[in-house]
Amino acid sequence: MADFTDDIFFATITELNAKLKAREFSPVELVRAFAQRLEQLGPRYNALALPLTGPAIKRAKDVDKELKRERTRGLLQGIPFGAKDLLSTAGQPTTWGARPYADQVFDYDAAVLQKLDKTGAVLIGKLAMVELAGGGGYNIAGASMFGPGLNPWDRTRWSGGSSSGSGSAVAAGLVPFAIGSETSGSILTPAAFCGITGLRPTYGLVSRYGAMALSWTMDKLGPMCHSAEDCGLVLAAIAGSDANDPGSAHKSFYYTPQYYRPPKDLRIGYAPVDFAERADASARPAFEQALAAIRETGAQLIETRLPDLPYGALTSTIIVAEACSIFEPLIASGKVDQLADPKQIAGLKAGLEISAQDYLKAMRIRTIVQQKIRRLFTEVDILLAPSRMGPAPKADEPLDHRPPESTAPKDLGLSALIPAGNLAGIPALSLPCGFASGLPVAIQLAGPPFSENVLLAMGKEFQTRTDWHRKRPKVE
Amino acid sequence: MNDKITRRRLAAAALGSAAALHAASRQAPAPAIPLDLNAAKEQGRKYSETLAKFDLPMSTEPAFQFKA
Numbered sequence: 357m358a359d360f361t362d363d364i365f366f367a368t369i370t371e372l373n374a375k376l377k378a379r380e381f382s383p384v385e386l387v388r389a390f391a392q393r394l395e396q397l398g399p400r401y402n403a404l405a406l407p408l409t410g411p412a413i414k415r416a417k418d419v420d421k422e423l424k425r426e427r428t429r430g431l432l433q434g435i436p437f438g439a440k441d442l443l444s445t446a447g448q449p450t451t452w453g454a455r456p457y458a459d460q461v462f463d464y465d466a467a468v469l470q471k472l473d474k475t476g477a478v479l480i481g482k483l484a485m486v487e488l489a490g491g492g493g494y495n496i497a498g499a500s501m502f503g504p505g506l507n508p509w510d511r512t513r514w515s516g517g518s519s520s521g522s523g524s525a526v527a528a529g530l531v532p533f534a535i536g537s538e539t540s541g542s543i544l545t546p547a548a549f550c551g552i553t554g555l556r557p558t559y560g561l562v563s564r565y566g567a568m569a570l571s572w573t574m575d576k577l578g579p580m581c582h583s584a585e586d587c588g589l590v591l592a593a594i595a596g597s598d599a600n601d602p603g604s605a606h607k608s609f610y611y612t613p614q615y616y617r618p619p620k621d622l623r624i625g626y627a628p629v630d631f632a633e634r635a636d637a638s639a640r641p642a643f644e645q646a647l648a649a650i651r652e653t654g655a656q657l658i659e660t661r662l663p664d665l666p667y668g669a670l671t672s673t674i675i676v677a678e679a680c681s682i683f684e685p686l687i688a689s690g691k692v693d694q695l696a697d698p699k700q701i702a703g704l705k706a707g708l709e710i711s712a713q714d715y716l717k718a719m720r721i722r723t724i725v726q727q728k729i730r731r732l733f734t735e736v737d738i739l740l741a742p743s744r745m746g747p748a749p750k751a752d753e754p755l756d757h758r759p760p761e762s763t764a765p766k767d768l769g770l771s772a773l774i775p776a777g778n779l780a781g782i783p784a785l786s787l788p789c790g791f792a793s794g795l796p797v798a799i800q801l802a803g804p805p806f807s808e809n810v811l812l813a814m815g816k817e818f819q820t821r822t823d824w825h826r827k828r829p830k831v832e
Numbered sequence: 833m834n835d836k837i838t839r840r841r842l843a844a845a846a847l848g849s850a851a852a853l854h855a856a857s858r859q860a861p862a863p864a865i866p867l868d869l870n871a872a873k874e875q876g877r878k879y880s881e882t883l884a885k886f887d888l889p890m891s892t893e894p895a896f897q898f899k900a
Binding site: 493573666668669670672673676698699701702703705706707709710711714716717718719720721722723724726 | 868869871872873875876878879880882883884886888892893894895
């Protein structure tokens with residue numbers, strides 16, 4: 357029996373696979389060790405929605421048998437993982453993080469879970485999330501039936517949302533990787549705040565069949581891992597065409613970063629104002645170092661900015677209008693009042709008043725967003741910006757707590773890259789790049805649709821030059 | 833002030849009956865609107881105004897059948 361140390365709990369998928377191959381431990385031993393750790397420490401961060409230790413060990417025994425017969429399925433075989441609790445798992449509760457759905461049980465597995473099962477990866481637990489993925493507009497970390505997502509680097513801080521449990525579970529070494537979802541920032545934010553690597557894929561690349569719908573035109577599922585390489589490996593397993601997802605792009609994805617242009621051939625757009633003025637003062641040294649590391653790759657840095665468009669009004673109008681249609685029965689029944697965050701309740705109720713005229717206007721302006729962002733990518737290959745402008749906020753303060761507006765510079769730079777990128781459906785990768793006040797901060801790389809390999813290659817290059825992604829919080 | 837035509841009001845108006853209006857108001861006693869709801873509605877109005885100010889070519893179609 358192997359001695360499971362932090363070196364194993366914080367290992368990458370490639371490292372764990374090498375140890376499995378070397379028979380340092382079996383899949384059953386690995387799954388049992390992670391599952392016990394998730395059950396024991398998950399509640400400490402309000403990260404665990406549902407432990408699946410029993411079914412996981414049963415599944416791991418099947419994987420053991422396969423490996424003994426030398427039936428190999430790739431690098432994910434025998435690797436434990438967690439999934440955001442908006443993915444349906446047959447016969448198990450899927451709560452969407454919301455009290456009104458606490459007893460909800462589906463009779464099928466989400467497409468991404470089916471795909472991961474085929475690779476031999478083993479689901480060890482469902483992970484906590486912000487209720488209904490925050491569709492009504494939440495303002496407290498405690499907007500979840502599981503309580504506030506707590507950050508493994510400092511439990512008085514928020515883990516980020518809405519994939520809060522996915523972020524903190526990976527960061528605390530409770531799962532080697534997790535599946536999160538993003539409608540507007542829900543992968544990038546917890547990845548940044550928790551110091552892990554998160555990938556938001558192009559809209560339509562990963563099937564959402566079996567995932568809670570919040571916004572049909574903006575929802576995406578993606579990996580949250582210890583490295584860019586791990587994100588590539590997991591994306592390769594979960595991407596692909598699916599007739600059950602009306603938004604499917606019917607494209608496949610093969611993780612082949614070696615075949616993409618080297619960094620010296622890439623033009624990277626960034627806005628100096630983001631790094632020097634818009635970022636929290638405590639985070640600026642880390643962001644400046646990250647910028648220097650990107651420059652050292654040989655990539656050409658080009659100053660740019662986002663087109664001036666009403667990104668906030670667009671994302672809110674589209675998400676809330678679609679969410680209110682999806683959750684109309686919840687709102688009409690009055691059960692919406694069981695949600696934890698009064699702002700969410702109010703947002704969903706008020707959202708019923710969004711007119712068709714406003715929704716259509718927002719969707720028409722969104723066409724302009726797509727066109728202008730596409731044009732921007734004729735000038736640069738990648739956009740670079742801080743994932744969030746500073747470290748995680750305190751878990752007991754309102755999330756809209758901000759410094760006075762007068763201090764913000766007029767030049768918006770790329771500060772709206774999260775809503776703009778989600779409106780345009782483009783991929784983005786969040787990479788840990790240092791610390792501010794003892795908490796992780798991160799940069800994001802965004803590229804044109806289906807440029808995941810370019811982003812992952814650049815991310816991998818960044819992570820060969822830095823070791824921020826290997827830093828571990830003290831987990832007790 | 834919420835001057836939207838609700839389904840109940842519409843039904844009451846269609847019936848043309850004061851009694852129906854009375855019944856509708858009895859079924860749904862107007863609760864004190866919480867501060868959060870007012871703030872959410874106000875935010876929605878602001879977004880609506882922002883969108884209204886944006887000039888679009890008539891030929892611009894909505895991003896339906898959305899593809900990245």
